Amino acid sequence: MGCTCQYAGAAVGGLIVNLDATTARAWIVRVAELIHANEQRLTDLDATIGDGDHGANMQRGVAAAVASLEEQEPEDAGKVLNSTGRELISKTGGASGPLYGTGFRRAGKELGDEVDVQAVARALEAMLRSIEELGGATQEEKTIVDALAPAVAAFQETSGQGGDLHAAASAAAEAAERGAAATIPLQARKGRASYLGERSIGHEDPGAASTALIIRALADVTAP
Amino acid sequence: MKKLINSPDTVITDALRGMSAAHPGLTVDVENRVISRAQRASDKVGLVSGGGSGHEPLHGGYVGHGMLDAAVPGEIYTSPVPDQIIAATKAANADRGVLHIVKNYTGDVLNFQMAAELAEDEGIDVVSVIMNDDVAVEDSTHTAGRRGTGATIVAEKVAGAAAEEGADLETVARIATEVNERSRSFGIALHAGTVPSAGRPGFELADDEVELGVGIHGEPGRERGTFGPARDLVSYALDAIHADLSISDEVLLILNGQGATPLIELYGAFAEASAWLGGHGAAMVRSLVGNYITSLDQAGFSITVTSLTDELRRLWDAPVSTPALRWGV
Numbered sequence: 001m002g003c004t005c006q007y008a009g010a011a012v013g014g015l016i017v018n019l020d021a022t023t024a025r026a027w028i029v030r031v032a033e034l035i036h037a038n039e040q041r042l043t044d045l046d047a048t049i050g051d052g053d054h055g056a057n058m059q060r061g062v063a064a065a066v067a068s069l070e071e072q073e074p075e076d077a078g079k080v081l082n083s084t085g086r087e088l089i090s091k092t093g094g095a096s097g098p099l100y101g102t103g104f105r106r107a108g109k110e111l112g113d114e115v116d117v118q119a120v121a122r123a124l125e126a127m128l129r130s131i132e133e134l135g136g137a138t139q140e141e142k143t144i145v146d147a148l149a150p151a152v153a154a155f156q157e158t159s160g161q162g163g164d165l166h167a168a169a170s171a172a173a174e175a176a177e178r179g180a181a182a183t184i185p186l187q188a189r190k191g192r193a194s195y196l197g198e199r200s201i202g203h204e205d206p207g208a209a210s211t212a213l214i215i216r217a218l219a220d221v222t223a224p
Numbered sequence: 225m226k227k228l229i230n231s232p233d234t235v236i237t238d239a240l241r242g243m244s245a246a247h248p249g250l251t252v253d254v255e256n257r258v259i260s261r262a263q264r265a266s267d268k269v270g271l272v273s274g275g276g277s278g279h280e281p282l283h284g285g286y287v288g289h290g291m292l293d294a295a296v297p298g299e300i301y302t303s304p305v306p307d308q309i310i311a312a313t314k315a316a317n318a319d320r321g322v323l324h325i326v327k328n329y330t331g332d333v334l335n336f337q338m339a340a341e342l343a344e345d346e347g348i349d350v351v352s353v354i355m356n357d358d359v360a361v362e363d364s365t366h367t368a369g370r371r372g373t374g375a376t377i378v379a380e381k382v383a384g385a386a387a388e389e390g391a392d393l394e395t396v397a398r399i400a401t402e403v404n405e406r407s408r409s410f411g412i413a414l415h416a417g418t419v420p421s422a423g424r425p426g427f428e429l430a431d432d433e434v435e436l437g438v439g440i441h442g443e444p445g446r447e448r449g450t451f452g453p454a455r456d457l458v459s460y461a462l463d464a465i466h467a468d469l470s471i472s473d474e475v476l477l478i479l480n481g482q483g484a485t486p487l488i489e490l491y492g493a494f495a496e497a498s499a500w501l502g503g504h505g506a507a508m509v510r511s512l513v514g515n516y517i518t519s520l521d522q523a524g525f526s527i528t529v530t531s532l533t534d535e536l537r538r539l540w541d542a543p544v545s546t547p548a549l550r551w552g553v
Contacts, residue, residue: 043422047422050443051301051302051426051442051443052301052422052426053299053300053301053302053419056299056421057299057302060299089305089306089338090305090306091305092305093276093298093299093302093303093304093305093331093335094298094302094303094331095329095330095331096331097303097305097331097334097335098306098331098334098335098338099334102338134334135330135334190330190368191368192329192330192368192441192443194361195360195361195368195371195439195443195444196443196444197361197362199444
């Protein structure tokens with residue numbers, strides 16, 4: 001980070017090109033806004049194939065993450081994500097707390113004090129790998145991974161072709177949303193929905209849906 | 225929907241305040257949501273369990289001499305978080321190691337796993353036993369595996385008794401594991417329970433329908449079935465258990481209510497269960513009838529059968545003094 005002042009460093013001619021501490025914080029705040037706005041939808045999705053608490057749990061977790069960021073003002077994006085992960089683990093409950101929490105912590109660790117789009121690509125990849133490892137899930141099992149894996153691939157592809165942070169995040173958000181929608185015809189193989197067997201078919205996975213919101217939030221806060 | 229609550233937001237806090245007021249033998253940390261023995265045990269393996277709230281008396285009602293040292297309630301139907309579990313582990317630790325008894329749900333397993341790793345970092349030996357006694361769902365690589373249900377009570381009781389006798393951590397864990405291996409459960413719901421914050425039943429059942437193999441969070445089981453007399457429903461449950469683990473010899477049978485089924489109906493069902501066992505050459509040498517692992521106000525029942533050994537029977541009979549199980553003291 002070349003600048004320690006609170007609101008500079010990210011914006012170059014109005015464009016947000018780096019994930020510095022300020023942008024990372026804005027990301028988490030935006031995640032909380034989107035989760036809040038979609039709390040009922042997440043709860044309804046979860047009531048259909050799970051136990052109906054995903055909206056409330058995520059709301060509690062991200063609200064705690066935002067409150068913690070307001071208190072401690074971490075100096076780089078890596079620490080912002082690490083703090084977010086810790087709060088998600090501490091406050092969310094359910095499977096999503098450890099999964100998202102570990103994902104954000106590993107992303108934060110990978111990012112450290114780097115800020116450029118390539119570093120963000122590696123951080124998102126670390127998030128995906130840690131969630132896959134902890135949850136023991138792979139794609140097409142109707143989980144978070146079905147939204148996050150295509151999002152990470154799209155982010156890497158766009159940034160690899162020279163796309164900036166917003167372009168990569170936008171491509172990732174679209175891929176995550178497509179991935180979440182693509183869970184509808186899948187039969188759940190992991191998590192509580194797996195108990196439903198074939199009855200889980202025909203419904204969007206709430207974890208994939210919340211993942212799509214998390215990635216969409218990154219696209220929102222990096223928009224010019 | 226009418227519920228005897230102040231508000232959906234305070235259900236757990238209010239219940240913990242009530243437990244604290246009702247049971248002087250417990251220390252209830254209402255803010256951090258840890259229930260532990262008021263009189264800390266010394267020189268024994270500690271036992272900790274926990275899970276989502278809504279299953280009362282599980283787990284807080286099983287804290288006390290002869291069973292758990294501490295329990296952690298999560299939000300309704302939601303796993304507790306690692307901070308709670310670590311606090312409970314510390315409260316239970318008497319330098320002989322701590323056993324975590326965990327019901328097999330992804331959230332519970334992950335949160336207890338994170339807590340166990342953090343507790344180990346602080347120098348506490350932790351061994352976890354995962355309970356997965358529910359035969360309703362397939363145990364395969366294609367699902368999250370079988371769910372932990374009624375056998376958890378048996379594991380907490382007999383492992384607790386072993387710990388009280390001075391058994392080491394390995395032995396206490398072995399006994400809890402043995403209970404899991406020798407137990408099977410099956411539940412049937414007549415009417416869904418209502419999570420207070422949701423305000424409406426978790427699922428809909430028509431008047432002539434039952435959910436066969438229902439989980440303790442109201443999650444569906446094998447299939448929707450046709451409603452019938454208690455005799456038929458009990459037979460269905462016991463047949464399902466029997467198909468998975470042959471029931472013979474001496475068994476412990478728990479006829480458990482899911483929260484909104486009156487005791488008179490549970491006793492009627494118990495009579496059918498007793499007759500079924502007699503017809504299959506099994507001897508019911510120990511039993512419980514009542515609400516021991518509930519699903520809020522879900523109507524229905526579950527049956528847990530544990531095939532006893534001499535050791536398990538002796539440990540089951542050992543003195544216990546908790547809010548929900550009390551004998552021999």
